[in-house]
Amino acid sequence: MRIPILKLNNYLLISIQTEIDDNTAIQFQEDLLNKIHQNGSSGVVIDLTSVEIIDSFIAKVLGDVISMSDLMGAKVVLTGIQPAVALTLIDLGIHLQDVPTAMDLEQGLVKLYQELGE
Amino acid sequence: MEPQSFVEIKEEWDIVGARQMGRNIAKEAGFGTVDQARIATAISELARNIYLYAGSGTISYEILEKMGRKGLIITATDSGPGIPDLSLVMEDGYTTSGGLGAGLPGVKRLSDEFDLRSEEGKGTTVQCIKWVR
Ligand SMILES: Nc1ncnc2c1ncn2[C@@H]1O[C@H](COP(=O)(O)OP(=O)(O)O)[C@@H](O)[C@H]1O
Ligand SMILES: [Mg+2]
Numbered sequence: 001m002r003i004p005i006l007k008l009n010n011y012l013l014i015s016i017q018t019e020i021d022d023n024t025a026i027q028f029q030e031d032l033l034n035k036i037h038q039n040g041s042s043g044v045v046i047d048l049t050s051v052e053i054i055d056s057f058i059a060k061v062l063g064d065v066i067s068m069s070d071l072m073g074a075k076v077v078l079t080g081i082q083p084a085v086a087l088t089l090i091d092l093g094i095h096l097q098d099v100p101t102a103m104d105l106e107q108g109l110v111k112l113y114q115e116l117g118e
Numbered sequence: 119m120e121p122q123s124f125v126e127i128k129e130e131w132d133i134v135g136a137r138q139m140g141r142n143i144a145k146e147a148g149f150g151t152v153d154q155a156r157i158a159t160a161i162s163e164l165a166r167n168i169y170l171y172a173g174s175g176t177i178s179y180e181i182l183e184k185m186g187r188k189g190l191i192i193t194a195t196d197s198g199p200g201i202p203d204l205s206l207v208m209e210d211g212y213t214t215s216g217g218l219g220a221g222l223p224g225v226k227r228l229s230d231e232f233d234l235r236s237e238e239g240k241g242t243t244v245q246c247i248k249w250v251r
Contacts, residue, residue, distance in 0.1 A: 021134045053137060053155055055162040056220040084155035092224035093210050
């Protein structure tokens with residue numbers, strides 16, 4: 001299974017709609033970094049509205065994706081994190097600190113414009 | 119649901135199967151959405167540990183009715199290498215696989231009751247209980 005990555009001008013948009021298993025997560029990490037490189041993207045919005053569970057493995061992959069994107073010059077905004085997911089992340093002791101977040105994809109794009117001053 | 123059911127963990131995809139089944143059972147038992155997520159997350163951690171460190175094992179689910187309270191017991195069992203130092207693996211951040219080391223301490227916080235038993239060379243059993251609120 002592969003998570004689709006959409007291109008919108010300088011940005012990449014991802015809406016995760018499937019249950020993420022470990023391989024899908026790793027594949028996504030690779031695909032996203034390749035896309036950032038190919039397109040010279042400056043921003044990425046990852047929408048998690050449909051994601052019902054983030055365990056420590058998925059959290060690690062997400063955290064890695066964010067720091068690697070940053071290294072490549074693309075800012076990541078996470079959107080739509082469900083309250084239940086936010087609460088379980090706290091129980092796991094995982095803090096996605098310093099990661100810009102927004103309510104939904106649209107707000108995520110607004111946040112990118114602001115963060116990047118474009 | 120049957121009084122007891124289980125999922126065998128043999129391949130990576132079974133981690134997803136185990137947590138989905140746990141979520142369905144939790145929903146049916148009357149757990150709220152946040153506790154359903156807590157249960158599914160705990161199962162995901164335990165199933166991945168089985169897959170990563172023991173190769174194979176089982177996750178079993180049991181509904182418990184005690185003194186007017188309803189609970190779900192999740193048991194993760196494997197016959198893997200076992201854990202030499204139980205207090206070490208319960209420390210946040212301790213990992214032997216480059217993970218976050220958040221699994222076992224996280225499962226403990228996600229659960230109402232938690233029990234870890236292991237014998238070197240014999241295997242590991244983790245049991246946790248969540249009560250319906
Ligand atoms: N079922 C198991 N059998 C053997 N060792 C285990 C098992 N579960 C966990 N461990 C050990 O405990 C450590 C901590 O586990 P955990 O808290 O889930 O963090 P992580 O999986 O990220 O390393 C693992 O790195 C591993 O060494
Ligand atoms: Mg683990």
